Amino acid sequence: MDTGGSLIRVLRATHNMEKRIHYIQYTNPSNYPPLEQSGLILLTAGWDVRYFGIQSEGESNKLKFPEPLASRQTLWKYKTPGIGQKLQYAAFTWTALWRAFWQRPAWVYCSDLMSCPAAWLILKLTRCRVIYHEHDSPEARKQKTEILKTEKLKVEHKAQMSAFRNVSVAEFKKVSTFQLFLLWFRKHVGREADLVVFPNAKRLELFINDCQRKKPSQVVFNCPRKEEVRKPKAEKRKSEIGNGEAGELRLAFHGPINRDRLPLTILEAMSRLRGRVRLSIVGYETVGLKHYMQEFMAEARRLGLNDCVDYHGALPRREDILTHAAQCDVGLAFMPLTGGDVNLENMTGASNKPFDFSACGLALLVSARPDWEEMFMKSGCGLACDPFDADSIAAQFHWFLEHPLETRQMGERGRHRVLEEWNYESQFVPVLAKLKS
Numbered sequence: 001m002d003t004g005g006s007l008i009r010v011l012r013a014t015h016n017m018e019k020r021i022h023y024i025q026y027t028n029p030s031n032y033p034p035l036e037q038s039g040l041i042l043l044t045a046g047w048d049v050r051y052f053g054i055q056s057e058g059e060s061n062k063l064k065f066p067e068p069l070a071s072r073q074t075l076w077k078y079k080t081p082g083i084g085q086k087l088q089y090a091a092f093t094w095t096a097l098w099r100a101f102w103q104r105p106a107w108v109y110c111s112d113l114m115s116c117p118a119a120w121l122i123l124k125l126t127r128c129r130v131i132y133h134e135h136d137s138p139e140a141r142k143q144k145t146e147i148l149k150t151e152k153l154k155v156e157h158k159a160q161m162s163a164f165r166n167v168s169v170a171e172f173k174k175v176s177t178f179q180l181f182l183l184w185f186r187k188h189v190g191r192e193a194d195l196v197v198f199p200n201a202k203r204l205e206l207f208i209n210d211c212q213r214k215k216p217s218q219v220v221f222n223c224p225r226k227e228e229v230r231k232p233k234a235e236k237r238k239s240e241i242g243n244g245e246a247g248e249l250r251l252a253f254h255g256p257i258n259r260d261r262l263p264l265t266i267l268e269a270m271s272r273l274r275g276r277v278r279l280s281i282v283g284y285e286t287v288g289l290k291h292y293m294q295e296f297m298a299e300a301r302r303l304g305l306n307d308c309v310d311y312h313g314a315l316p317r318r319e320d321i322l323t324h325a326a327q328c329d330v331g332l333a334f335m336p337l338t339g340g341d342v343n344l345e346n347m348t349g350a351s352n353k354p355f356d357f358s359a360c361g362l363a364l365l366v367s368a369r370p371d372w373e374e375m376f377m378k379s380g381c382g383l384a385c386d387p388f389d390a391d392s393i394a395a396q397f398h399w400f401l402e403h404p405l406e407t408r409q410m411g412e413r414g415r416h417r418v419l420e421e422w423n424y425e426s427q428f429v430p431v432l433a434k435l436k437s
Helices: 003-018 033-044 058-062 083-103 113-125 140-149 151-156 177-192 201-211 265-271 292-302 318-325 353-359 370-377 390-402 404-420 424-436
Strands: 020-027 048-054 073-076 107-110 129-133 195-198 217-219 249-257 277-285 309-311 330-333 363-367 382-385
Touching (some): 020 033, 033 048, 058 277, 083 113, 129 177, 195 201, 201 217, 217 424, 249 292, 249 318, 249 353, 249 390, 265 277, 277 292, 318 353, 353 370, 353 404, 363 370, 363 404, 382 390, 382 404, 390 404
Parallel strands (some): 020 048, 129 195, 249 277, 330 363, 363 382
């Protein structure tokens, strides 16, 4: 008997299994930059990386992974709400379990609410270890209250209430029994997963308390990789930014588009500077607010800003998005100052926009929230304003125009922070150590 050869084959198979990781995400994985960043890091480290998910609804379906990740994902077609979608979800859950049985990855990386039932089954029925990475958090307590108070509203809004709608948890308008079912699985996966990852410390603390978690947890900011950091910006000509009446300020925005992230007050503020401010928009409308860009562009025309606003729609790859941003001077990262769900209240580290803009050497204009001011304004990377006050926004636009050197220095400080700290390689070190342990 060739005992030595058999032993070598067993050891090789075990080694391969130990460096195999499966990402399961009901929502299209390429909609979430952290899944791209961690996948590329693991692939470089010699891991066999696979993705399993379902295509997105709407414009966000245009987003794609770069090669070689694109060839490592299995995406089922999106189905509209109805019995077909329900059957597809059941098939998705059981297929994720079957893949864990058949392909025996060492780790399964679950990262949205809809994949929690599959993650729980994998925890209970296989020997795979599980990471739960929550991008968008549901507000469980609020949901339980609303479900008791809004039975009539549920009937009235039935057309918009599909529990299977392929969007982030934060966009669920009403709750349902099915969503409570998902929350049960989330709580148990959160308690039993081998590692839990959150982009924000406060949200992680709330999650640990809610799930009574005792196992390891980690905060990982939603940052770009070092490879995505652009070279220092060349010295601009006098006519490009600031310097009195001759200057022009170029603004960048990218990501999901809605009234909170891209308010009409931006246009009102731009109109007060007589065509000296231009805005480049790369992104897609959220499912719950279709046709908002039509309203936004109509308002731009009304204010005489036809030539000052460029809307590029959804670009497929992060490389394309960052290339567009790098051509600008200031990146816009807005959200409401008060109110909102648990995600909007705790976006420090969770929003990729400020980090992406800093990687491109752009100064930042963020909402005047204490946590954002502490991270970005006090570190000298940008300014803050009230995003729903045109006077507040216009005042900061004027400052950028009148201080071109300081604006470039802000962008350069942000770029250095990304290289030193705000990069996914640095943030992912504890997770990679856990995966290897």
